[in-house]
Amino acid sequence: MHHPKRPTRIALAGLHGYGSVHLEQLRHMAGAVKLVAVADPRPPAPGSLPESTQVFDDLGELLASVPDLDVVIIATPLDTHFRLAELALRAGANVYLEKPPVTSMADFDRLVAVERECKGSVQVGFQGLGLHQSTVFTDAVAGIGEVSAIGAVGLWQRSDSYWNRSRWAGRRVLDGVDIVDGTATNPFAHAVVSALHLAGVKRRADIGAIDTDLFRANAIESDDTAVVRIETTGDVLITCAFTLCAAMPAEPYLRVTGSLGTLRFRYTEDCLELGDGLRIPLERRCLLRNMVEHVNNRAELLSPLCDSEPFMVVLDAIRTGPAPSPIPPEFLSSSPNLTVVVDGIEQWIELAVERGATFTELGAPWAQAELPLLVDVAARENAG
Numbered sequence: 001m002h003h004p005k006r007p008t009r010i011a012l013a014g015l016h017g018y019g020s021v022h023l024e025q026l027r028h029m030a031g032a033v034k035l036v037a038v039a040d041p042r043p044p045a046p047g048s049l050p051e052s053t054q055v056f057d058d059l060g061e062l063l064a065s066v067p068d069l070d071v072v073i074i075a076t077p078l079d080t081h082f083r084l085a086e087l088a089l090r091a092g093a094n095v096y097l098e099k100p101p102v103t104s105m106a107d108f109d110r111l112v113a114v115e116r117e118c119k120g121s122v123q124v125g126f127q128g129l130g131l132h133q134s135t136v137f138t139d140a141v142a143g144i145g146e147v148s149a150i151g152a153v154g155l156w157q158r159s160d161s162y163w164n165r166s167r168w169a170g171r172r173v174l175d176g177v178d179i180v181d182g183t184a185t186n187p188f189a190h191a192v193v194s195a196l197h198l199a200g201v202k203r204r205a206d207i208g209a210i211d212t213d214l215f216r217a218n219a220i221e222s223d224d225t226a227v228v229r230i231e232t233t234g235d236v237l238i239t240c241a242f243t244l245c246a247a248m249p250a251e252p253y254l255r256v257t258g259s260l261g262t263l264r265f266r267y268t269e270d271c272l273e274l275g276d277g278l279r280i281p282l283e284r285r286c287l288l289r290n291m292v293e294h295v296n297n298r299a300e301l302l303s304p305l306c307d308s309e310p311f312m313v314v315l316d317a318i319r320t321g322p323a324p325s326p327i328p329p330e331f332l333s334s335s336p337n338l339t340v341v342v343d344g345i346e347q348w349i350e351l352a353v354e355r356g357a358t359f360t361e362l363g364a365p366w367a368q369a370e371l372p373l374l375v376d377v378a379a380r381e382n383a384g
């Protein structure tokens with residue numbers, strides 16, 4: 001085994017926002033890693049960085065000035081990911097790239113090609129995959145037999161400050177460039193990735209049809225309430241039902257149905273919940289530590305870029321599918337936290353996951369503005 005003679009040399013692009021979580025993680029790893037330089041057009045808060053860390057306002061300048069970087073962490077707006085990841089790879093570094101990795105399938109294919117040409121590797125920040133590794137997890141999933149259906153449930157609230165924090169927030173396109181911010185592609189992307197992983201979906205050929213049923217209750221362009229249904233060639237039906245307009249927010253989970261039983265994977269609470277309600281804690285492996293082990297000892301990456309391929313198929317279906325429909329104001333109210341609420345959304349999400357149906361198919365009243373009821377769910381069940 002190769003032991004490092006010096007701390008792993010790290011640069012961070014994107015300091016504020018989610019970058020602050022990486023700064024905290026790097027502090028925990030002090031000694032094993034050294035934050036050599038940062039890049040952000042907004043300067044760091046005084047005293048927030050180690051004294052030796054060099055500060056740049058642009059990653060290109062940083063890469064031209066700072067030699068021998070092992071890892072560049074990219075925690076910047078979505079539309080910058082491809083360009084910055086390519087720069088870092090071509091400078092010889094490994095890349096820890098925040099999710100979603102890029103904003104179109106074409107950019108994904110281009111980035112995979114760049115990675116192949118360069119010596120560095122890309123780890124994508126789908127940190128929930130760090131929970132899939134333990135034997136507790138794999139044994140419990142094996143215990144429910146052959147997986148036939150996965151429901152992903154997300155009920156969060158988001159205030160105006162969330163949508164106003166950055167120009168790209170709540171956009172599908174900005175200045176002519178794809179952003180594809182939305183429930184399934186950003187805040188609940190971890191649920192989508194975990195569902196695909198649990199369904200055994202590894203590459204784009206493992207995905208059949210994808211239906212998107214997108215809505216927006218906030219004054220945004222992208223969806224804040226959505227069903228995304230994914231059929232796999234392995235006959236697993238994945239139904240993702242998400243909202244950022246819940247009356248009663250709750251931690252997201254995946255409900256996994258197998259031939260021998262069901263379980264809930266509570267990926268933000270680091271536990272599995274068995275059919276009888278028993279919760280089993282899961283060990284979480286840190287993706288950044290894993291990347292450092294990869295640099296020093298060739299450890300296998302937990303979330304290599306190529307494994308994001310199925311997620312990118314879903315993102316592309318959302319990007320190229322129908323734009324979200326506005327939910328009429330008569331179906332909306334306000335929570336005590338002053339966030340927008342879609343009335344009754346908790347029940348519609350439960351029903352969507354239960355029946356593997358979209359809001360439009362279920363006949364949610366706010367989903368019927370232009371379309372008649374497409375599928376009579378009861379009739380379909382009787383027929384089935």
Ligand SMILES: NC(=O)c1ccc[n+]([C@@H]2O[C@H](COP(=O)([O-])OP(=O)(O)OC[C@H]3O[C@@H](n4cnc5c(N)ncnc54)[C@H](O)[C@@H]3O)[C@@H](O)[C@H]2O)c1
Nearest residue numbers: 013014015016017018039040042075076077098099125166
């Ligand atoms: N893994 C997770 O759970 C998780 C959670 C939240 C956000 N994220 C991801 O983190 C990334 C950043 O999200 P955010 O909400 O912090 O975004 P943000 O818009 O707040 O930007 C983050 C930082 O990037 C800086 N920046 C902008 N352009 C830059 C450039 N060209 N070079 C260097 N820095 C630049 C901004 O000044 C800001 O400090 C996104 O990919 C987001 O999806 C991941």
